[in-house]
Amino acid sequence: MTVSLPTTIRTAGPNDAGAITTLVHDAYSKWVPVIGREPLPMRVDYKSALAEYRFDLLTRGDQLLGIIATVTRADHLWIENIAVAPPEQGKGHGSTLLRHAEVLARAAGKPYIRLLTNGAFADNIALYKRHGFVVTATEPFMGGSTIHMAHTIDPAGWAMAQPVARQLDAYNAKDIERFMEPWAVDCRYYAFPDTLLASGAAEIRARHVERFQEPDLFGRLISRTVVGNLVADHETVTRNFPEGKGEVDVLCLYEVAEGKIVKAWFKMGEKRILAP
Template structure:
């Protein structure tokens, strides 16, 4: 099955919210509050052209948020509908994020995740991201990672 990515539009907003809610709700008990992606203003992010949706069989099954920054592309959120997890949609979104960053002229891509989201950290490590530092921000203990684009081994 083919996975395609396209910029989200406002009519995708309810689906984007539902996928983010479904993908992150199980982390609330682990971290003691809603994860950052559950608090984002997706209407504004869609209006700003930061949100992409992944479709398979004409159904939105993934959400990707990319934020260009001065020094790198920020991979701000990757969320896959629970029923589609393990199907390759997440991998396709990560590839798309890297391709988009390269096309925008960036030499690396960065992200952060809650340090309690160990599954995500393991996934990003498998995809070549390396930890750069940890910090507490807005009451959330975050782990920062980056990846040099165009290389397959772990880089900082």
């Protein structure tokens, strides 16, 4: 019996430029006879683009299924490119990448996602509309049209997640003043389910003043879900353990009231020491 490997998303590095180029060319080649030219993504130097945009790769084992390129702007997350390998199209991978864009937007504290596409790319436009994107402008371009689209992330959920997003951003910057701002004065901090680790902002501050001394400390957001006034983050945290630099998966649950974090629970996975 053949066992199908799970799909995962990882951030691309410089060595992925060749694979990204091949996938994008394959994905967009079907549009050449439709518009009579190569779409602009086929002309991009992806070695240079990797320095300008964040590229996340959807993979299954060593197989590259799709890519999404994004950049954070003043009031929104911009999707520069999204593409799925032709044999994998129609399997929901485009939707997976768009949901990942929502995670990135929420993590960056941005209420909108914006993109543009060619007016002739009917399948792409239909996908975006299914995910809540609306057309905001249409303009002529190279004998066709460019369609500008935008998606507003759930306003209530976005607002509820803002204290959590701010404290994660400050955590990664090791800025203790900004980190403490979203926490209520009488907040409580637990190891899941009910082991109290810190009671009150002063004790939480003391824990993190020490934690911020770790040179490689960084929390990478994998997903964020908002249900009512609860915000659940799945993170992979890089830390400097006594045994050396390593990673640990953490499920973080925050209770938010009146714009402040009032309670938080943390469920830790097994730490993984990284090879030097």
